[in-house]
Amino acid sequence: MEHWQFSMLIMVLYLVIALVVGVLAGRGTNKASLEEFTTAGRGLGLFLTWFLMGGAIFSAFSFLGAPGWAFTRGAPAFYILAYLAFSLLPWYILGPKIGRIGRKFNLYSLVGFIQTRFQSKALGILVGFIAFFACIQYLATQLRGMAIIFNIMTEGRIAFWFGALVAYAIVVTYVATGGLRAAAWSDVFQGALMITVSWVVGIMIVKKMHGTTGEMFSKIAAADPDFLRIGTDGSTMSAAAFTSVILVSVIGFLMWPHMFARSYSSNAPTIKKTVIAYPLFALLIIPLLLAGFAAVGVVDVNAVGESDQILPYLITTFLSLPGWLYGLVGAAALAAAMSSADVITHSASMEFTDGVIKNMLPNLTEKVTLMIMRSAVVVIGAMAYLIAVFGGQGVVALLLGAYGSIIQFTPGVLSALYWKRVTSKGVFMGIVVGFAVNFYYQLVATTTPFEIHPGLIGLIANTVVMIGVSYMTKPEDSTIIESYVEDRKKVSKKEKKDIAPDIPADTY
Secondary structure, three states, rough: OHHHHHHHHHHHHHHHHHHHHHHHHHHOOOOOOHHHHHHHHHHHOHHHHHHHHHHHHHHHHHHHHHHHHHHHOHHHHHHHHHHHHHHHOOOHHHHHHHHHHHHHOOOOOHHHHHHHOOHHHHHHHHHHHHHHHHHHHHHHHHHHHHHHHHHOOOOOOOOOOHHHHHHHHHHHHHHHHHHHHHHHHHHHHHHHHHHHHHHHHHHHHHHHHOOOOHHHHHHHHHOOOOHOOOOOOOOOOOHHHHHHHHHHHHHHHHHHHHHHHHHHHEEEEEHHHHHHHHHHHHHOOOHHHHHHHHHOOOHHHHHOHHHHHHHHHHHHHOOOOOOHHHHHHHHHHHHHHHHHHHHHHHHHHHHHHHHHHHHHOOOOOOHHHHHHHHHHHHHHHHHHHHHHHHHOHHHHHHHHHHHHHHHHHHHHHHHHOOOOOOOOHHHHHHHHHHHHHHHHHHHHHHHHHEEEEEEHHHHHHHHHHHHHHHHOOOOOOOHHHHHHOOOOOOHHHHHHHHHHHOOOOOOO
């Protein structure tokens, strides 16, 4: 059997297992329950939450984009480690508070969180649309990654479009049938696979090509010292660009809709334990970056094609490793992409239904709402598929572009939690201006002052406009504002039980 046949066999086997795990996870649950589909009954424990978090974060970007940046950009690729180290820390404080609010008002989406606080349908529709399109861009990143893996690991036998289509079909099937619980259990299987393979393969590549990491970096430094520097004349990225990319990633990280779903589906102790345990999952990015650096000065950039393909190129062509290893790496990369694709697809369907459909058709029953969400999963996947197949951007560019949009929710969310004077009109106008500025610099101007990320420029404009409009408009007054902003340290026993009911021990 040829290498590519071994590879395809293992990847197909992985896909079958992932599909079975996802579908079986939804068995025995109330599939007609909106709460079960959106928040898994609000009873996910540490084990599932940790894998859900890791799976949502580590995606096609990890196995393709990260090594690609290390290979072509050098030191700027370390922005990935910087933002992974700090991005989840605020969730230790914000997560439990958002979770309590979600339980009190029976929320399951980012749209619901913002609309309930500001009592504005127009704001809900706006947030729903932006979250919807940002999620599609993020999902396209994963589908593109899956297509690349299929294509290269089978030595071109599986076409780019077909690989993306197969992965899309599997993710849509188990998310539409099992909701958040299906995504969670699939991520357990996928997360264990990608952690194991990333360390084995990353270390193997460095050892085979250079011996040790010290020898590898010494060779790179001797050949091109600026490649391992940031902000110097010969480096591939300015200090301002590097810093702004980290800021956009860190600030925008907690604004993804699936982060709110994680808060709603877990209790406060689980959220805090997840934040503490999360760095163990984050360690998997290190060997993948090292694999990208291993190719510097050894592999011809022109021979690889797109930088996103450097890891599979090393395995299949440059090092000519065994076919079974092709398959394991391919399966792990697919796992990374699918573990993000499922939660993003799930979140996008909720945000669009809650923000756009329900505000236009407010009298929908729970049964109809759930049916729309399941249908939206298919439509969202199809739109992302078209972008992945026919779009020209790389994995990292797609991801950073999505962050530029999603970061615009930050001023509104933080103000909802900590500033009583903010108004719905202020938040609405801030998001509109911030999104417009980000869009202009991303797609029209294509360059920004000092190479600052477009999303960060949009965020600054957003914040200024939100504050200005809030002070120019009439203050809003309601008991809901108190529920969001008030100090939660002193809560009655009855309220604690209402907000965070006991969760069975077997869910941990």
